[in-house]
Amino acid sequence: MPTPAPAKDPADTSLRKQVYDSLREALTAGRFAPGQKVTFRYVAGALGVSLTPVREALRRLVAEGAFEMHPNRSVRVPLMTRDKVLELRDMRMALEGLAAGKAALLATRDQIAGIRRAAREIIAARSRGDSITDRQKVREFHFALYAAAGQPMLLRVIEGLWLQTGPYMNLLYPDFIASPRGPAGRLKIIEALQARDAASARREIENDIRRALSYVADLADEAGNIAPARPSAVKRRRSAPAGATAFELQAH
Amino acid sequence: MPTPAPAKDPADTSLRKQVYDSLREALTAGRFAPGQKVTFRYVAGALGVSLTPVREALRRLVAEGAFEMHPNRSVRVPLMTRDKVLELRDMRMALEGLAAGKAALLATRDQIAGIRRAAREIIAARSRGDSITDRQKVREFHFALYAAAGQPMLLRVIEGLWLQTGPYMNLLYPDFIASPRGPAGRLKIIEALQARDAASARREIENDIRRALSYVADLADEAGNIAPARPSAVKRRRSAPAGATAFELQAH
DNA sequence: GCGGGCGGTCTGTGATCACAAATCGGGCCG
DNA sequence: CGGCCCGATTTGTGATCACAGACCGCCCGC
The missing domain is CATH 1.20.120.530 (GntR ligand-binding domain-like)
Structure with a gap:
């Protein structure tokens, strides 16, 4: 099997689910740098969908703690302490x-x-x-x-x-x-x-x-923060289908 | 330090949050009968908001297991076994x-x-x-x-x-x-x-x-199902503000 | 030279519209 | 009289639009 996947509803073909899975996969594969800002419109553009499914997917991930939303409203990959x-x-x-x-x-x-x-x-x-x-x-x-x-x-x-x-x-x-x-x-x-x-x-x-x-x-510094696994940025692929590889690393 | 972690956000005044809190409160207070169907438009009407914040709130509650969404797409309060x-x-x-x-x-x-x-x-x-x-x-x-x-x-x-x-x-x-x-x-x-x-x-x-x-x-019957605490229906209040008491019980 | 305002842009929020799948009801056929 | 099928309605999904607040960089004044 290609992706063991979170079981659940394998027959869920909604865009929301696809966006959710894409983000989740990118997150576990380390394609987002901790601390990196992620905007709704960026994800929508990268996956070629409108804001609606992106909002629901990102908001769920925020609720699950996979992303953080700050009061000033910006969604970020949580920094670890x-x-x-x-x-x-x-x-x-x-x-x-x-x-x-x-x-x-x-x-x-x-x-x-x-x-x-x-x-x-x-x-x-x-x-x-x-x-x-x-x-x-x-x-x-x-x-x-x-x-x-x-x-x-x-x-x-x-x-x-x-x-x-x-x-x-x-x-x-x-x-x-x-x-x-x-x-x-x-x-x-x-x-x-x-x-x-x-x-x-x-x-x-x-x-x-x-x-x-x-x-x-134990990798935490004296301030209690943990250095990101890979300090990497993400490049936007233009007009990509809502696939799993829309978020790509970018050397800088 | 003002807020070390993103902590909660007590100052979240978004409609989504209000809908979420209303549903959550109604749920813990037992104002929804287990098994009861809950539609997006019903909640939107009861709380006097559009579908958008309702969708996000309900969808989050589904993700948290507080509601179930069946493949045929109907949101229900989960029946317990x-x-x-x-x-x-x-x-x-x-x-x-x-x-x-x-x-x-x-x-x-x-x-x-x-x-x-x-x-x-x-x-x-x-x-x-x-x-x-x-x-x-x-x-x-x-x-x-x-x-x-x-x-x-x-x-x-x-x-x-x-x-x-x-x-x-x-x-x-x-x-x-x-x-x-x-x-x-x-x-x-x-x-x-x-x-x-x-x-x-x-x-x-x-x-x-x-x-x-x-x-x-131990209250489960021989089929493994647990009888709802109170088999109650919910009455729709027309044009209510997005308050906490929009979902009301209805004797039947 | 530098700091603080000020305008434009970015970005999330909510409402509304269009659409397709699912559901439900009534009527037709056996 | 009952079961099945088809059409109207319900209902979730996704796109788009309008808007307000936050952010960013430029520019003016000290």
């Missing part, structure tokens, strides 16, 4: 730990197989130094695990939290990834699923999230 | 337990005083049989507690979960409320705050949520 990362870390540990525990009790053989496959693909991508595929497969691994918990509302909230941490997960590369604990942790999770050991699955997921987000939090 | 209640219960236990634990470590003397006052007001309202004030003060107690944790993102997610359980909390009255455990649990929480005992505060909040939502879940 140490405190915010730690807050997100604790929330993710609580909810993803919960999901992992439920998944351990419910995962079918096929679901476990899919999770194991994602884990193998992470190792393969990492050995090639392919951080793009790496990140994508890490996401696949986690969401295949959480989907096995069979709790759709929980899954939605977790997706919202990933969206907020997304633009900053590039910071884990390449240094943090070199740690050997990652693959070992995933192996333990798979073992826990097979053993129906909810406590162990929860503990391993919690450890994984704690390590990764504590690492990101 | 036993599984959904249990899912919400577990999420709320995880997140509100987390917040209570943090609050125990951070609550100031003034914040604890505010929480204690809310607890007293609950007892007072309950002794009068005033379930409206009761529910309102219960909400105040919980959110004063969670606010003391100083984690704005966490608070927002918790608010989203309350919005989903809101229309069904009337089911706790009057039978469940008669249980003497409620006041005792709140007292223990306040003691935990004073003692800076995070584990105890978390445990008590978890117990409170577990008891209440397990009770609601």
Whole structure:
């Protein structure tokens, strides 16, 4: 599958949904620089639609915390601080730990197989130094695990939290990834699923999230701000279709 | 510093925000019957605004799970099932337990005083049989507690979960409320705050949520559906200002 | 040379219009 | 008498327009 996608309503062809997905994908792929201003008309032009669907998509993303709208009314990619990362870390540990525990009790053989496959693909991508595929497969691994918990509302909230941490997960590369604990942790999770050991699955997921987000939090400067993963600007493509690649990076 | 984070925006006077607040308030007050259909034009007419702000407000509420939009496109108040209640219960236990634990470590003397006052007001309202004030003060107690944790993102997610359980909390009255455990649990929480005992505060909040939502879940029929708290219809007030009382109950 | 106003432009907000899909009701056919 | 089909109405979607407030840069006065 090209995009694991947030499940939900695969048959939603509304422009609003397409704009939402485009922005979301650009955000998780790190194509927006943290702090970057994003105007309604810019997005509308880049995607070739009117303001209406853009407003609804952007406004939803603001409600989800993926963008910020300042009182002076300008929409920006949120800047991260140490405190915010730690807050997100604790929330993710609580909810993803919960999901992992439920998944351990419910995962079918096929679901476990899919999770194991994602884990193998992470190792393969990492050995090639392919951080793009790496990140994508890490996401696949986690969401295949959480989907096995069979709790759709929980899954939605977790997706919202990933969206907020997304633009900053590039910071884990390449240094943090070199740690050997990652693959070992995933192996333990798979073992826990097979053993129906909810406590162990929860503990391993919690450890994984704690390590990764504590690492990101420690990148904060003395003012508490975290440097953007990639200080990049975005170039406007003129008259593009409402596809997924309308937001492009621009060296400067 | 004036506003370190974008915080809330109490000075948001946009119509969208007013519509959003009106719908949210009507929802938590149980003025919409679960399963009830809500059309954009109906809300626009009831509040005396055009479709534009209504669309954005309703769409956000759909994204938050407070309303459902079916593929055939009709917006409804979600019907609850036993599984959904249990899912919400577990999420709320995880997140509100987390917040209570943090609050125990951070609550100031003034914040604890505010929480204690809310607890007293609950007892007072309950002794009068005033379930409206009761529910309102219960909400105040919980959110004063969670606010003391100083984690704005966490608070927002918790608010989203309350919005989903809101229309069904009337089911706790009057039978469940008669249980003497409620006041005792709140007292223990306040003691935990004073003692800076995070584990105890978390445990008590978890117990409170577990008891209440397990009770609601047990109201499910053999099909798994939960009867609406009050099977009530809503009457349209013609040419009303965009106030908070535009949605009114109608006996039938 | 520099700071503060001042005008033009940018940008989000809300209303309105046009349209297509969905829904509902009545009437026709079996 | 009942089920099905077709047309009128309802309803969400997207585009466009008008407008007010914010932003930005230029220019004048000190």
